[in-house]
Amino acid sequence: MTTNLSRRTLLKALGLGAAATLIPALTRAEALPHVVVVGGGFAGATAAKYLKMWGGTSVEVTLVEPNTTYVSPILSNLVLNHQRTTSDLSFDYTHHSTVYGINMIHDSVNAIDKTNQVLTLHDGVTLSYDRLILAGGMDFVDIPGLDFDKVPHAWKAGLQTNLLKDQIDAMQDGDHFVMTVPASPYRCPPGPYERACVVADYLKNTKGFANCEVTVLDANSAITVEAETFGAKFTEYGVNYRPNIVISSVDSDTRSITFSENGGAAQTLDAEVLNVIPNQKAAKIVFDAGLNSGNWAPVNPLSYESTLATNIHIIGDSQATPQPKSGHMGNSQAKICADAVLRSLNGMDLNAAPKTNTACYSPVSATHASWLTAVYEYNASTQAMQLVPGAGYPAAGAPSTENYTQMFNWSGNLFADTFA
Amino acid sequence: MKNQRVPFLLSGLSAAMLLAACGGGGSSSDSINEVTTSGAVISGTVPGTKIEAFCADGLYYSVNSTDDGSNEHPFSLTVSSGVDCHLVMTTNEHDADNRVITPIIINSGTVSSGVLNLQAPLNMGYVPLAMSLAEIVDTNGDGVSDQPLEVALTLPDGVVVRELSIDPLDDDKDGIPDSYDDDDNDGLYNSEDDDDDNDGTPDSEDEDHDDRDSDGIDDLYDRDDDNDGLTDDEDDDDDNDGIRDEDDDDYDDDNDTSSGSVDYTPVSAYTLSDGRLLASQCAQCHGTNGYSVNEWDSLAGESAAELVEEMLEIQNGEEAPIMQAQAHGYTQSEIEALASWLATQPSSESEED
Numbered sequence: 001m002t003t004n005l006s007r008r009t010l011l012k013a014l015g016l017g018a019a020a021t022l023i024p025a026l027t028r029a030e031a032l033p034h035v036v037v038v039g040g041g042f043a044g045a046t047a048a049k050y051l052k053m054w055g056g057t058s059v060e061v062t063l064v065e066p067n068t069t070y071v072s073p074i075l076s077n078l079v080l081n082h083q084r085t086t087s088d089l090s091f092d093y094t095h096h097s098t099v100y101g102i103n104m105i106h107d108s109v110n111a112i113d114k115t116n117q118v119l120t121l122h123d124g125v126t127l128s129y130d131r132l133i134l135a136g137g138m139d140f141v142d143i144p145g146l147d148f149d150k151v152p153h154a155w156k157a158g159l160q161t162n163l164l165k166d167q168i169d170a171m172q173d174g175d176h177f178v179m180t181v182p183a184s185p186y187r188c189p190p191g192p193y194e195r196a197c198v199v200a201d202y203l204k205n206t207k208g209f210a211n212c213e214v215t216v217l218d219a220n221s222a223i224t225v226e227a228e229t230f231g232a233k234f235t236e237y238g239v240n241y242r243p244n245i246v247i248s249s250v251d252s253d254t255r256s257i258t259f260s261e262n263g264g265a266a267q268t269l270d271a272e273v274l275n276v277i278p279n280q281k282a283a284k285i286v287f288d289a290g291l292n293s294g295n296w297a298p299v300n301p302l303s304y305e306s307t308l309a310t311n312i313h314i315i316g317d318s319q320a321t322p323q324p325k326s327g328h329m330g331n332s333q334a335k336i337c338a339d340a341v342l343r344s345l346n347g348m349d350l351n352a353a354p355k356t357n358t359a360c361y362s363p364v365s366a367t368h369a370s371w372l373t374a375v376y377e378y379n380a381s382t383q384a385m386q387l388v389p390g391a392g393y394p395a396a397g398a399p400s401t402e403n404y405t406q407m408f409n410w411s412g413n414l415f416a417d418t419f420a
Numbered sequence: 421m422k423n424q425r426v427p428f429l430l431s432g433l434s435a436a437m438l439l440a441a442c443g444g445g446g447s448s449s450d451s452i453n454e455v456t457t458s459g460a461v462i463s464g465t466v467p468g469t470k471i472e473a474f475c476a477d478g479l480y481y482s483v484n485s486t487d488d489g490s491n492e493h494p495f496s497l498t499v500s501s502g503v504d505c506h507l508v509m510t511t512n513e514h515d516a517d518n519r520v521i522t523p524i525i526i527n528s529g530t531v532s533s534g535v536l537n538l539q540a541p542l543n544m545g546y547v548p549l550a551m552s553l554a555e556i557v558d559t560n561g562d563g564v565s566d567q568p569l570e571v572a573l574t575l576p577d578g579v580v581v582r583e584l585s586i587d588p589l590d591d592d593k594d595g596i597p598d599s600y601d602d603d604d605n606d607g608l609y610n611s612e613d614d615d616d617d618n619d620g621t622p623d624s625e626d627e628d629h630d631d632r633d634s635d636g637i638d639d640l641y642d643r644d645d646d647n648d649g650l651t652d653d654e655d656d657d658d659d660n661d662g663i664r665d666e667d668d669d670d671y672d673d674d675n676d677t678s679s680g681s682v683d684y685t686p687v688s689a690y691t692l693s694d695g696r697l698l699a700s701q702c703a704q705c706h707g708t709n710g711y712s713v714n715e716w717d718s719l720a721g722e723s724a725a726e727l728v729e730e731m732l733e734i735q736n737g738e739e740a741p742i743m744q745a746q747a748h749g750y751t752q753s754e755i756e757a758l759a760s761w762l763a764t765q766p767s768s769e770s771e772e773d
Contacts, residue, residue, distance in 0.1 A: 375749025
């Protein structure tokens, strides 16, 4: 087992550890199973926590995450209209370390050796694993000319969110806000429509700009979720909604976007603020490790184990099941995966009937929010997750001030279940 | 250096202990424990000794054995419960030139390791420590035995000795905790060494050193950054530089001292529970193990019958619409299974109905 954690070991390896030869050989018993989780978002942070909460001292858990602070994309559209700040949405891994006894390593992964079950981190450290859980979120498909420092996606929260907020704050009456909706599947299905509503409401009702135009360029053929809610709000706010868009390029300096609509000829639109949320694919680590099929990672939904490699599990946005890609769903899958990993380490059969769920409150202004929810079940004949039939899923609730208040109870418990 | 400081609770007694010296007889006092809210007690007898524990949550505990006039002085030390800890024992602890620092490893019969995890008291019996430097191998002359002392014990239930893939308290897994390792082989162990890597930059200014007490736990996750025996919450000088935190330019409240809202009870082996797995899917909205952190209902502590009845009522449509929509996704037998498990969770203090 190779574990080189710091310069301490490095110094020893360089020959300074003369004393090493004097150390008695310890009685080697079977070491504890080591589960390494890569990625500290909603999926990965939940998996690490539940592995220790349920597995206790029978399992050793290491969470590898480059950042010491995580900024939640959930609620981050409320940063754009000044209802929240990114620091309100920031979480750390203190409880993971001090309450649950999880090894925290703030680094990124360079390579996965699937045969020997060893990870190499960016700083050269290697980690052996008995089970590996990849929770790397999603990555963007390239668009020619797109520079996120000038044309933010704001689809991973933090600096990007504040960059977009600052650009919106600098808008004058009569300016044009153009945003894009990626082709399904993408992270947070209601999110782009929610953002369009929040920004349109902010410009019109908070800033009092009567002449700002908000345009939504949607890669999909129609609003993908809560179509009734968002359609009505787009009409109310005067949002210019254009489906069936294929983007060909972006000029990040002039903030112009070139695209075709309904398969037509290329056209270009200029904007004072351009927010391009590109099409998405599994995280880079999934591709690097050869765990993708197409843009996503196929898994067994009973365990989230890759169908392309043993002892590697993939949860959250990167995996290919038809469940929506969201923080709530990543948290939900993480528990199925944690349970399955612990069962397999203990030689037990997997749970044959896992259930997951999703719920999402979407603000459509600074006072109103809607919701969307569904429960998923495992279909043994198709070996896939599906909406529980006959229950009217996905179920949705219309925007209200009551739902706006409830939104913070939902997010509060979700945040705590993941990070506290 | 920093962790050589006599712990806070002992400061009033240090003079008496100094006069008594090792095995000197005469002076006696009650054994003193560091107090924690949930601790496990290690006890035993030793020659006159300082006993230290370094724990993976960054907490540091120490106590001096009680001189009862015999050659086997009793001690009792309360450490973090359910957290991996390392033990180090020092004889002649008040004599810097002759002190003998002995890391301890425990052989349980199946595992030999310095990683000790207690959820129950452990009596170590008599620990035969070396009393002079001549008795130990110490190639770098830092006073720390190169060879940990292996103590064979039959462990009671609730006490585990284990090997780890990653041991933050002992990176190189040589049985000597990082505090007492000597990375740069300069004859000063790390916690006494102001420049652990001998690069000429003091640790306090070294960008690659974010572990002020050199215990192996980064300050970010260290509940006691300076290993003075006070948690950072209690300590108004977290880095022990003599400047109060409120006046200290390098003070960084990393908020790492909370013991958390969830009562984490480690288990020794995985137990299968379909009800728990189903109930875990309620936690996204109702909190971990059914403990809500806000005005949404906590589910823990209600009887299974109450929970089942409520879910069936909700399915029939009296409650919040989003919960009604969720409730339709679960079968009667699933509801019964998750309710049975939730009913085993104790009521939270805020839910006293």
